[in-house]
Amino acid sequence: MDTSLEKISDPTLAEMGKNLKEAMRMLENSQRRIEEENGKKLISEDIPGPLQGSGQDMVSILQLVQNLMHGDEDEEPQSARIQNIGEQGHMALLGHSLGAYISTLDKERLRKLTTRILSDTTLWLCRIFRYENGCAYFHEEEREGLAKICKLAIHSRYEDFVVDGFNVLYNKKPVIYLSAAARPGLGQYLCNQDVAFLEKLIKDDIERGKLPLLLVANAGTAAVGHTDKIGRLKELCEQYGIWLHVEGVNLATLALGYVSSSVLAATKCDSMTMTPGPWLGLPAVPAVTLYKHDDPALTLVAGLTSNKPADKLRALPLWLSLQYLGLDGIVERIKHACQLSQRLQESLKKVDHIKILVEDELSSPVVVFRFFQELPGSGK
Numbered sequence: 001m002d003t004s005l006e007k008i009s010d011p012t013l014a015e016m017g018k019n020l021k022e023a024m025r026m027l028e029n030s031q032r033r034i035e036e037e038n039g040k041k042l043i044s045e046d047i048p049g050p051l052q053g054s055g056q057d058m059v060s061i062l063q064l065v066q067n068l069m070h071g072d073e074d075e076e077p078q079s080a081r082i083q084n085i086g087e088q089g090h091m092a093l094l095g096h097s098l099g100a101y102i103s104t105l106d107k108e109r110l111r112k113l114t115t116r117i118l119s120d121t122t123l124w125l126c127r128i129f130r131y132e133n134g135c136a137y138f139h140e141e142e143r144e145g146l147a148k149i150c151k152l153a154i155h156s157r158y159e160d161f162v163v164d165g166f167n168v169l170y171n172k173k174p175v176i177y178l179s180a181a182a183r184p185g186l187g188q189y190l191c192n193q194d195v196a197f198l199e200k201l202i203k204d205d206i207e208r209g210k211l212p213l214l215l216v217a218n219a220g221t222a223a224v225g226h227t228d229k230i231g232r233l234k235e236l237c238e239q240y241g242i243w244l245h246v247e248g249v250n251l252a253t254l255a256l257g258y259v260s261s262s263v264l265a266a267t268k269c270d271s272m273t274m275t276p277g278p279w280l281g282l283p284a285v286p287a288v289t290l291y292k293h294d295d296p297a298l299t300l301v302a303g304l305t306s307n308k309p310a311d312k313l314r315a316l317p318l319w320l321s322l323q324y325l326g327l328d329g330i331v332e333r334i335k336h337a338c339q340l341s342q343r344l345q346e347s348l349k350k351v352d353h354i355k356i357l358v359e360d361e362l363s364s365p366v367v368v369f370r371f372f373q374e375l376p377g378s379g380k
Contacts, residue, residue: 091324092282095317102313114312121315124322128330129254129274130267131290137304138286138314145273145289146216146245150176152293152302153214153243162301174213175205177242179228195232202240214243219263220250220366227364231265247273250364252334276318279365280325280333285317337365345369 102113122136139145153174155161160168177198202212215237217228227250237244246266251274253259254267266272271291276282291304299305306312322330345367348354357368 088281088321088324089283092277092285092317092321095320096284098320099313099316102316103310110309114309117319118312118315121319121322125274125276125288126290128327129251129290130259130264131254131272132267134290134292135299135304136315137289137291138318139289140286140314142273142275142287145271145287146247148303149243149245149271149289149291150214152291152298152304155298155301156243156293156295157211157213157241172209172211174211176213177201177215179216179218179226195229195236198233199236202236202242206240212240212242214245217244217246217266217269219246219248219266220364221248227260227262230262230269234265234268237270243271244269245271245273249275249279249366252279252365253338255331255334256338279337280321280330282317282321285321286314288318334365341365341367 102110105113118136121138122134125136126132126134137145137148139148154169157174158168158172205212215233217230217233219227219230227248230244230246234244236242246269250260250263251266251272253263270293271289273287273289275287277285277287289304291299293299293304296305325333341364345356348356348367348369353371353373355370355372357370
């Protein structure tokens with residue numbers, strides 16, 4: 001974080017930046033003292049007690065937080081190590097404090113500022129990841145974006161849903177198709193990776209009076225590293241009027257100069273969910289779902305857009321962090337992750353009893369491998 005806080009004319013902003021920097025310095029430097037104490041028990045002052053009538057100063061409260069962060073007396077000292085998040089992480093954390101301060105502005109000024117933050121962040125993300133003319137929904141829980149997209153798809157295909165609610169679904173039940181490579185817990189209706197088989201499923205569902213609603217494809221899941229045939233799936237979705245949603249870590253490579261054709265096809269999908277926090281090493285920044293839809297009334301009903309300033313302020317930590325890193329910094333971090341993955345993969349190929357499971361993904365930040373052991377006399 002820039003140490004030239006005296007250049008900031010707003011005293012509250014300057015104090016906020018100073019306090020955050022001092023708090024992070026205290027919490028991060030405390031790790032060294034914990035190691036020097038070599039596993040000493042927590043002091044008795046950490047035992048919960050009555051709320052003090054006179055109150056405590058900020059340093060005392062931060063010391064309590066510091067002790068709590070380093071675990072309880074039964075934990076090993078090494079387990080209490082916290083991650084050094086760096087200056088770019090400080091910028092993301094500042095966004096949360098700054099959001100609380102911004103919310104105190106008068107209504108008109110707050111509206112203008114939050115609209116600017118939302119529009120800037122949406123524009124930058126769409127340009128960085130090649131998703132032209134897209135809208136953005138910022139959310140804390142990664143699955144929340146897909147849930148809103150499902151709601152939007154239902155409102156788009158069932159005109160009477162607003163009036164009749166879920167009763168309208170009984171006559172023509174919606175079907176959501178998920179990749180077999182989907183992360184656990186995402187859903188229960190799984191489809192095979194064979195596109196021809198998927199088309200047969202869709203036709204069967206239509207004949208049974210069901211409505212094919214949404215297909216969730218993957219571009220490099222952390223579990224299996226697989227990228228679906230997104231281009232072919234897009235053609236299938238257009239043919240049957242199905243909403244195509246894409247997610248996965250390989251979407252990060254859309255920011256690079258070279259992108260594999262399978263991942264590049266994701267730029268034509270109806271929506272995609274991205275997680276810039278893990279991709280760029282940023283703490284406490286929201287996940288983002290980019291989508292394209294022409295009806296603002298339906299996106300509002302689905303919860304993808306909001307007139308509340310607090311909802312728009314979710315983008316603030318990312319707005320600050322993207323400016324801090326810059327386009328070059330963002331691309332460099334993603335490129336570095338892909339290069340590390342390739343080096344890891346090449347090294348693992350030389351190790352006995354290690355099998356690389358996915359080798360056809362170019363410039364992927366994911367390496368999936370499996371340990372196997374030859375049994376005596378098995379010949380394998």
